[in-house]
Amino acid sequence: MRVLRDFWKNKAFLLMVLPGALWLILFFYVPVTGNIVAFKNFKYSDGGFFKSLMDSPWVGFDNFKFLFTSNNAYLITRNTVLYNFAFIVLGTIFAVFIAIVLSEIRSRKMKKIYQTSMLFPYFLSWVIISYFVYAFLSPDKGLLNSIIGAFGGENVNWYNEPKYWPFILIFLGIWKGVGYNSIIYFASILGINSTYYEAAMVDGASKWQQIKNVTIPQLVPLISILSILAVGNIFRADFGLFYQIPRNSGALYEVTSVLDTYIYNGLTSTGDIGMTAAAGLYQSVVGCILVVGVNLFMRKFDEESALF
Amino acid sequence: MRRLKKLTIGLVGILVLSLLMAGCGSLSGNASKNTDSKKGVTTLLMYQIGDKPENYDQLMDAANKIVEKKIGARINLQYIGWGDYDKKMSVIVSSGENYDIAYANNYVANAQKGAYADLTDLAPKYAKEAYDMLDPAYIEGNKIKGKLYAFPVNGNVYAQQMLTFNKQYLDKYHLDISNVNSYADLEPLLKVIKKNEKTVMPIAAGQGFHVESDMDYPLSNGMPFAVDLKGDHTKIINQYDNERMKQDLRTMHKYYQEGYIAKDAATSNTDYPLDGNTWFVRQETQGPYDYGDTLLTTTAGQPLVSRPLTDAYKTTGQAQMANFVVSSNSKHKEKAVEFLGLLNSDPDLLNGLIYGEEGKAWKKVGDNKVKLLDGYKANNHMAAWNTGNNKIVYVQDSITDQQIKERDENIKNAKQSPILGFNFNTDSVKTEITNISNVMSQYLDGLNTGTLDPDKAIPEMDAKLKKAGYDKVLKEMQKQFDEFRASKE
């Protein structure tokens, strides 16, 4: 009875979440049950996928084994986490920085031009960017080597020199996303109530102080929430970036192998859906644990900066 | 609020504009418009790899007329692009969606898991004529645990790796290739080209290039498991530990250092067009239905000549080149097999698809030859290798009876690979295979393009393979192979 009354009291809100909730059930909660395949040795039987799934024998954690038995297990995990960590920290700093600068620039026209240009890399797929990077780094036809050559330097065989690649990859990862990511912060800054700035001006605050004392604190909850979300994906690497850009060059494996490329290289030959699902599940579960942890931590400091 | 309204109006404005712009833009699918089911006529859904021909409707109308008359069925042929086929088909297969016939992707794994209908009895019964025309190697090569799950396209049952030369350069420098039988023999020729032609790449090699050395591979040529066709036929080995293979890799490495191979070959996917003049020698696969260099030369539009690099063998890979399978979920299994039988035995049906409309694109000259007319265009017909029985496909009039006779002789005389029909079951070593694929992806392109020094890289790779569980897989494979050989005797 009470439940019903509560429902009735919240009917407007329930109606608002209804379409979204239905979508989530249909396009997430129903299909997500298919992840059980990670614990099965999938065989077909008449009657479609779910029937086959039920009939297939359980194999426990067999499908997960390949993630841990490789001699590179440590290397790929380390690479994945470190790169993603760099993307979260540096990516956020750059996005916020650009958003603030854009919001402060005087000419509205320039502002638009900058914003539009910075969105361009977002439209280019990694494959296309890899051609472009290749135009720079190709050992014999590359732009960079011809510049080095012009100054009397020695040609560098970029695709064989692991030491440069962490920088190249981090740079490209941030470069591609910064325009897109700064939009959220930009919109958020413009949403800040202007009375705060007026008050700060009255107090005689300099530009730098305004940014430090008004803009950034106002952005903190958003930064925090987006970072927590990003932590949830820390075990997922951007496949295109790590596969297309280094062109799967064997000499660079030490610094370019990440979980997603490892999974791809391992599973294209067998195409086993059990193992594919296992890999995804592993990435999700670790991400999930981390999100809950980080969120708990953030809640202690500031309720509003926490995700839930 | 006003802004919001404006935004909405703006969006709707774009929509209306685009509607006008596209004019006749329609929003309902047109994929199956001309296959409405008629009473008493079964419609078979068939998936095929590749690009839809431009005159698809016309081709299918003509074909369906024949099919309906002969077996009372219609075909709804759906194309899925070259690059998308694997992904889309594996989803369709895994989901258990209904389809009748498909070009097989990942044949062995799917057959082992039970995705396809067992054709062992159905094929000889409902497609007898076509079944009997198949070279026995096809049936043997497609059997999995004694059962046949596919109806293969009868075509290049054996294959040979060739070194194909761009003839214009051979003529220009009066180069003689009659003694070229291996990579090592290429050296003097490459030297000439390198010296005189600055814009020509002596060897066209990039990512995916494979050094070929009379081996057959139970998994794929990218995995370190092989049987040496010139050595012990009973043993599975790592081809990279084979001395002959190593010698070839050393040769490639030398060529790489000399600049006969692109400096960035291991990371490059530069394309050297067959019809271009940017390359001197490349590797091609040829089989009996290529009629020597005839097909290659026609495709290239310039004269090309080839020298064999390996012996001709009927292999599992060739047998599984273009398989058609019937879904285990199909409700019309018999009809589907009946259709495959018809497609592979009825010259009118098959040639109508492969050459296009008779009278416009081609006309028949003699018993089994055609003359191509002006109406014959590139995207107005289907390809022979993945459609149907090449034996009943009419040949172009430029091919002599002598060549046809040779073709049939060659097929008869070609040797069988010792592993023909051996399909490895990976179930118990899946984890190890995954690890091995990863090790291989690190070394494969580097070794085969000559970028890496084999004497340094192979020991390094072997050590990693060992850690990845190579021995376990090898042992399991040898065990299954021994069983396979025992069952054949």
Added chain:
Amino acid sequence: MKGGEKQMSKKKISQVRVQSFGKKSDIIFNILVALLAFSCIFPFIFVIIISFTSEQSLLVHGYALFPKEWSLKGYTYLADLKGQILQSLFITVFVTVIGTLINVTFTSTYAYAIARPNFKYRRFFTIFALITMLFSPGMVPSYIVMTTLLHLKDTVWALILPMALSPFNIIVMRTFFKRTVPESIIESARIDGASEFRTFTKIVLPLAVPGIATISLFAALGYWNDWFNALLYIQSDNLVPLQFLLMKIQSNIDYMTQNASLSANLSGGMASIPKEATRMAMVVISTLPIACSYPFFQRYFVSGLTIGGVKE
């Protein structure tokens, strides 16, 4: 710019931009950002140049800013597909517009509900949405839902529905609602007797325009760039969206290149396409429309933002 400001102040809206740099730092930061913006647009210019370069010159000299030989061949191949490209453009625009409208409606109502402290089940529904961001449902089961459960295979809805809600945008929007819409305004509306829906549409939405603009943009970009749903669900030629059409051509080219040793068998009409130039021409064609319409979006976006930031 200045004229615009004058007009604004006439309307008695306090449109004074307190937030902007002093003259000197403005120049410095302008240069800095301009450099960055250039580095972002430069590849695209390069792509345009390559699309006009002849294949021969690409093979011999590699990519160059000033190619030795120009060529229109990349585009002539695409011109043959004009009818298909126009139809695909229409599908893409249709899907993007309708999809964005649906996405923004679903997302913002959901986000508003879970942002309200007086919604009893807000925590449940927050986590309900959040979980979906951490786990992935898998391709095959999703395919089954779309085809056997909803029977939407090979329809435009198969392109729209899979992206009709975005959990990430829900979280972003929730933050926007919490931060930019003062509780007091909603309270006073409630005291005036407005229903929750009325409050939402008449008071909250206008204030949240910056957020709405952001998520619309994200949704629109998402729809525009999507080709994967088309790969899975679309079979008819006339429902193929632009990105997938180009993707298909590109993956065909790649397939040809990878299987180079089977060239005699595989290359039907593909053999003579200038591959690099076509690839780049496709990028140009698929990017230009949305890139050109972005400033148009931006007009609403930016002006909406300034209004949103002003307290009435």
